[in-house]
Amino acid sequence: MRVLAIMCHPDDMELCCSGTLIKYKKLGHEVIVCHAANGNMGHVLIMPDELKEIRRNEVQKAAALAGFEVISADIGDLTINSANEEQLKKIIRVIRYARPDVIITHYPEDYCSDHNELSKLVFKASFDASCPHFMPELGKATDVTPIYYADTDMGMKFVPTEYVDITEEMNLKEEMLACHKSQVVWLKDHDGIDAIEMQRILAAERGGQCGVKYAEAFLPLIASQRMRTYRVLP
Numbered sequence: 001m002r003v004l005a006i007m008c009h010p011d012d013m014e015l016c017c018s019g020t021l022i023k024y025k026k027l028g029h030e031v032i033v034c035h036a037a038n039g040n041m042g043h044v045l046i047m048p049d050e051l052k053e054i055r056r057n058e059v060q061k062a063a064a065l066a067g068f069e070v071i072s073a074d075i076g077d078l079t080i081n082s083a084n085e086e087q088l089k090k091i092i093r094v095i096r097y098a099r100p101d102v103i104i105t106h107y108p109e110d111y112c113s114d115h116n117e118l119s120k121l122v123f124k125a126s127f128d129a130s131c132p133h134f135m136p137e138l139g140k141a142t143d144v145t146p147i148y149y150a151d152t153d154m155g156m157k158f159v160p161t162e163y164v165d166i167t168e169e170m171n172l173k174e175e176m177l178a179c180h181k182s183q184v185v186w187l188k189d190h191d192g193i194d195a196i197e198m199q200r201i202l203a204a205e206r207g208g209q210c211g212v213k214y215a216e217a218f219l220p221l222i223a224s225q226r227m228r229t230y231r232v233l234p
Contacts, residue, residue: 001232002030004100006091006122007150008080008114010039010055011184014062014177015199016150017104019166020216022066022173023234032069032098035059036091036118041077043182044190048076054182062179066172071097080113082120089138091125096139102232107149107219109157123147123221146232147221155202160217163210164233166203170214174200 003024007013013021013033025031039055040048056072063070073090081087095103103126108119128134132141152158166173174196178184187193203214218233220226 001101002032002099003102003104004032004034004095004098004145005104006034006036006094006118007104008035008106008118009037009042009077010035010059011062011177011180011195012106012115014173014180015195016106017216017218018066018176019169019173019203019214020104020164020218020234021068022169023164023166025067026169027234029234030069031066032071032100033063034071034073034091034094034098036073036075036087036121037077037080037114038072038074039077043186046182051182055180058180058182062176065176065179078114080117080121082117082124087121088125088128089135091121092129092135093138095126095129095145096142099142100145103145103147104150104218105147107152107158109152111153111156119149144225146226146228148218148233149221151202151206151217154198155205155217158217158219160206160209160219162218162220162233163206163212163215164218165207165210165212165214166216167207167213170200170203173203 038052040052105122106115106119129142130144206215206217
């Protein structure tokens with residue numbers, strides 16, 4: 001299969017679904033990760049232009065550990081808008097490029113508007129991408145793709161129906177997250193927040209719910225044309 005994760009900020013993939021993506025890769029599937037936002041507002045002291053480049057390098061380093069292909073829609077932080085036609089075009093282009101068998105993205109009721117708006121944008125773009133005469137300059141039309149929503153920040157308002165055992169993938173997941181030093185170090189030194197420990201707690205909680213040590217949790221988009229007769233998650 002071809003797996004496309006369209007996440008918002010440069011460390012969201014590691015936090016939300018990297019264990020599952022690592023598992024896909026181990027099973028021989030192709031994994032493409034798109035970061036919709038460039039992360040330019042994710043620091044107090046580092047200015048946006050400099051931070052954008054720092055975070056781009058962090059993304060490349062983290063993805064290399066797992067062998068993922070990474071691309072960016074290069075949308076500024078805090079500006080993701082599901083009604084913006086230019087942003088819609090960027091996501092359609094990504095989907096038609098990746099030609100995915102499954103898309104993983106944010107749940108539409110997460111903790112910040114960027115995540116919520118991206119979720120809506122992916123829903124629309126993934127259907128629009130299937131229409132051959134809609135913006136053909138953005139690439140060849142795809143099938144209507146199944147969508148799985150990844151867990152929210154600390155699991156708030158998220159009641160999963162699907163779980164993936166990531167016990168064997170947990171160490172690499174944490175190594176990848178640690179590559180995002182501009183976020184992990186700053187949060188720990190200045191706010192007392194250990195991002196790696198927080199995601200481990202959530203993974204342990206989800207694991208307890210399904211009888212394994214660590215797990216990532218998901219909700220499928222239940223809609224006509226999005227369903228499959230086989231298990232899509234690994």
